[in-house]
Amino acid sequence: MNAINDSLVLAPESYVRDNPATGVFEVHRDVYRDPALFELEMRHVFEASWVFLxxxxxxxxxxxxxxxxxxxxxxxxxxxxxxxxxxxxxxxxxxxxxxxxxxxxxxxxxxxxxxxxxxxxxxxxxxxxxxxxxxxxxxxxxxxxxxxxxxxxxxYRGFLFGSINPDVPPLKEHLAGISTFLDMIVDQSQHGTEVIPGRSYYTYDANWKMQLENCLDAYHLTSTHPSFMNIAASRASGGSQFRNIDIADFVDPAIPSGSYTFKHGHAAIWIETAHPEVRPLYHQYDALVKRIGKVRADLMLKTVNFTVFPNLQFSCNACIQMRVMRPLAVDRTEMRSFCLGPKGEPKDLRKLRIHQFEDFFNPTGLATPDDSRVYESCQAGFAARGGPAVGLGHSRGLANVISGPDAYANELGLAPLTSSSGRSDMQDETVFHGSYREWLRRLQAGLRTEATA
Ligand code: FES
Ligand SMILES: [Fe+2]
Known part of the structure; x- marks a missing residue:
């Protein structure tokens, strides 16, 4: 692979090596550390198509x-x-x-x-x-x-998107299959979903794609968040009445899980929930089944994380976190974090939802500081140009991924580009591939347009 960004203008494909036939998917580290590349991705990824506002x-x-x-x-x-x-x-x-x-x-x-x-x-x-x-x-x-x-x-059903480029597909077409996951959030109440007042804006000193990947990275949970795991275990053994995400959701390998990539860079993962009763939404389960059917209601009670490429993410476990990424520099990112809830939620359940959100997702919560810290650690590691220019972080699950929908996608009526499902301890990394394919496609298209302008 070329390591010098001058070559990028000629060969952006050098930065994402993608060969499904040979099972190779590699991302060059300049993608996270090269300021010239950052400038190009601002122009051709963020400022050339729809972004969430x-x-x-x-x-x-x-x-x-x-x-x-x-x-x-x-x-x-x-x-x-x-x-x-x-x-x-x-x-x-x-x-x-x-x-x-x-x-x-x-x-x-x-x-x-x-x-x-x-x-x-x-x-x-x-x-x-x-x-x-x-x-x-x-x-x-x-x-x-x-x-x-x-x-x-x-x-789109309350989610506002904008583009400074007029030449983009209609929003619904851009959202492709990820709109099913936005629907999953909106349909949690017959009145829709709302952003609960209050927000956290914070920054971390690393590339925005660290967050892009991490939201769908099931592999890091047990190693990056030991404090949370210990506290969850202590609560479960009688230390507290309070419950958040259940630890079994992440450490029981028998629990089924899956991931999907969609057109235009969007992606989603799901993990079956061992204890749905800890969720504020659980109390409405019967009403949800009646209103939207069992398949959709069951999806709402799974752990589901998804990316609306390039700047919007959701983590839906006990509560719902909406994150908006704002890249500031190649090695600095602003995060905007919000708690969402179904409109008309009973007061006690809303209180529980906010408590769960603060406990896990707040910048001072039990998970977010761990994540920000490891992003910064990776960014520091990317400075090591004496080491290999390509990481090994996109290979887990490659032997399991299939083109098109799996059985659960068919049940949901989804048409993903790729699917990967199985035991939750596979902790698939192929779910990132769709975003990098779209990243590359936009960079190539943008550079072609610039070359002919
Ligand atoms: S009035 Fe706005 S810049 Fe002068
Ligand atoms: Fe995390």
């Missing part, structure tokens, strides 16, 4: 707003005075300052902090400060003074 329940009222990003581009999500959602680049047409300086709130107008141009909730400029005195040339009347709307903005 926010959930609509984060801005429920007319005039609510929220700051978000498409790759490196600052975005303002805003409801107008009639409650209509809009998405704009948060960039002043005057000299480029961000007109909205806050994370979220409710506001009729945004006043640019630099020279005071003022924008309404539809992104229209309603005031150019001291315009009459400005001796502007006559053609200034025709200048476009509004906040630039995103080229594409769409809502």
């Amino acid at each position: 926010a959930h609509e329940t984060q801005i429920p009222q007319p005039l609510d707003y929220l700051a978000s990003y498409v790759g490196r581009q600052p975005v303002l999500l805003q409801r107008d005075d009639r409650g209509q959602l809009g998405a704009f680049l948060n960039v002043c047409p005057h000299k480029g300052a961000q007109v909205c300086q806050n994370e979220s709130g409710n506001r009729k107008f945004h006043v640019c902090p630099y020279h005071g141009w003022t924008f309404n909730s539809r992104g229209e400029c309603v005031l150019v400060k001291d315009r009459a005195q400005g001796a502007y040339p006559s053609h200034f009347e025709q200048a476009n003074t509004r906040l630039p709307p995103l080229a594409r903005f769409a809502n």
